[in-house]
Amino acid sequence: MKMRMLEEDELFPSTPGKVKIERVNHRQFHRCFASTSTMFLWALFLVALTASYLSFQSFVDTSSRYLSASWGGLHWEKQIRASAQPHRADAAGISVLVTGAAGFVGSHVSLALRRRGDGVVGLDNFNSYYDPSLKKARKSLLSSHGVFVVEGDVNDDKLLAKLLEVVDFTHVMHLAAQAGVRYAIENPASYVHSNIAGLVTLLEACKSADPQPAIVWASSSSVYGLNEKVPFSESDRTDQPASLYAATKKAGEEITHTYNHIYGLSITGLRFFTVYGPWGRPDMAYFSFTRNILQGKPITVYRGKDHSDLARDFTYIDDIVKGCLASLDTAEKSTGGGGGGSGGVKKKGPAQYRIFNLGNTSPVTVPTLVSILERHLRMKAKKNVVEMPGNGDVPFTHANISYARAELGYKPTTNLDAGLGKFVKWYLSYYGYTRGRKNV
Numbered sequence: 001m002k003m004r005m006l007e008e009d010e011l012f013p014s015t016p017g018k019v020k021i022e023r024v025n026h027r028q029f030h031r032c033f034a035s036t037s038t039m040f041l042w043a044l045f046l047v048a049l050t051a052s053y054l055s056f057q058s059f060v061d062t063s064s065r066y067l068s069a070s071w072g073g074l075h076w077e078k079q080i081r082a083s084a085q086p087h088r089a090d091a092a093g094i095s096v097l098v099t100g101a102a103g104f105v106g107s108h109v110s111l112a113l114r115r116r117g118d119g120v121v122g123l124d125n126f127n128s129y130y131d132p133s134l135k136k137a138r139k140s141l142l143s144s145h146g147v148f149v150v151e152g153d154v155n156d157d158k159l160l161a162k163l164l165e166v167v168d169f170t171h172v173m174h175l176a177a178q179a180g181v182r183y184a185i186e187n188p189a190s191y192v193h194s195n196i197a198g199l200v201t202l203l204e205a206c207k208s209a210d211p212q213p214a215i216v217w218a219s220s221s222s223v224y225g226l227n228e229k230v231p232f233s234e235s236d237r238t239d240q241p242a243s244l245y246a247a248t249k250k251a252g253e254e255i256t257h258t259y260n261h262i263y264g265l266s267i268t269g270l271r272f273f274t275v276y277g278p279w280g281r282p283d284m285a286y287f288s289f290t291r292n293i294l295q296g297k298p299i300t301v302y303r304g305k306d307h308s309d310l311a312r313d314f315t316y317i318d319d320i321v322k323g324c325l326a327s328l329d330t331a332e333k334s335t336g337g338g339g340g341g342s343g344g345v346k347k348k349g350p351a352q353y354r355i356f357n358l359g360n361t362s363p364v365t366v367p368t369l370v371s372i373l374e375r376h377l378r379m380k381a382k383k384n385v386v387e388m389p390g391n392g393d394v395p396f397t398h399a400n401i402s403y404a405r406a407e408l409g410y411k412p413t414t415n416l417d418a419g420l421g422k423f424v425k426w427y428l429s430y431y432g433y434t435r436g437r438k439n440v
């Protein structure tokens with residue numbers, strides 16, 4: 001049957017919004033029903049489309065997370081367990097999670113532990129504060145010695161919980177941090193992120209672990225700030241930080257104290273004094289001076305307001321490593337019960353809380369540092385001497401190490417001349433120089 005053409009006023013009501021009800025006849029009911037069912041089908045279609053889009057999205061999210069996740073899975077867990085396994089003949093081996101393992105101090109400590117047969121698992125986020133290729137090279141060195149380094153952040157609570165679940169670490173050596181005194185002016189948030197939030201995330205994970213590991217972590221000589229009493233002793237005032245970096249390290253000392261007090265975590269904080277050496281940090285003065293001298297570029301040497309030279313208690317990496325290992329070896333067990341829950345982790349008794357200076361005890365001025373480098377490099381520096389900008393620097397540092405000597409047997413043996421000699425040798429070889437000329 002031929003369909004009647006719709007009259008104009010059936011398509012467009014004469015008065016907008018006012019449909020003439022009396023004209024809704026049987027045929028219209030059919031049309032209405034047909035259009036309702038069409039609408040229903042369309043709605044169904046749209047719902048199905050949305051649902052499939054959402055499930056596709058979640059599939060994409062899950063799979064991309066799975067594909068991009070650098071941790072997890074049975075194979076990964078196997079690698080973690082193998083790396084954490086001590087191999088010491090005396091069966092006294094410890095199992096250490098080293099955060100910041102691809103960093104300067106972290107890589108040296110990890111290697112030293114591994115060499116004496118301890119179990120080591122590294123954690124590092126490989127951030128780009130300085131050239132990540134140097135961090136990757138340190139990681140390769142570690143993996144060639146059987147140390148597995150997980151790529152991840154100390155702010156990742158799930159990763160930390162997983163690591164502490166897979167292995168009963170006896171110790172955590174917490175070296176991951178945002179380092180550098182002057183960079184805090186440029187990027188203050190990175191210090192809060194790593195040195196405060198990251199530290200708390202790590203302590204939360206450790207407090208809930210069963211058994212709880214003992215924690216040794218990197219504080220800094222910078223906590224002494226504007227302290228003028230020399231040499232700096234652990235009991236000196238540390239409430240006058242000169243930089244945000246120093247303030248976050250000081251905050252770390254207070255935060256770790258809280259976790260020690262409430263949860264029974266065994267804590268040892270180490271105040272490192274301007275650590276230098278092979279595989280060092282490119283942002284530090286001795287490293288950047290070396291790079292500039294070799295490239296014929298000028299270096300900027302800061303001096304104090306009254307034209308006085310700045311001085312640092314430069315400490316060689318091997319001495320620092322010995323202090324770190326002695327701290328691990330003398331750390332007592334944590335006394336908390338482990339297990340998560342709403343703050344239900346109670347300590348069974350007071351736990352050890354220690355803070356040590358790890359310095360060299362003989363400060364050297366920055367101009368002297370430069371002249372030692374010139375001698376080792378057999379090249380002259382182009383020096384720009386400028387007044388120290390007010391960006392967080394302190395005029396001098398000088399460690400009193402009596403407490404570390406008494407408790408840890410800590411005794412630094414490398415002076416700045418010998419240490420810089422070793423650094424320069426490493427630098428020339430790592431960056432492909434033959435005495436001042438770069439091999440291309």
Ligand SMILES: O=C(O)[C@H]1O[C@H](OP(=O)(O)OP(=O)(O)OC[C@H]2O[C@@H](n3ccc(=O)[nH]c3=O)[C@H](O)[C@@H]2O)[C@H](O)[C@@H](O)[C@H]1O
Binds near residue numbers: 221222274302312
């Ligand atoms: O012990 C610490 O707790 C800290 O040590 C280190 O800080 P600092 O002692 O400041 O070392 P570093 O930058 O090498 O400057 C050395 C000297 O060179 C001067 N300096 C620096 C740069 C420059 O261009 N010119 C210059 O004269 C500068 O004024 C200073 O007098 C770590 O970086 C830090 O992370 C933290 O661990």
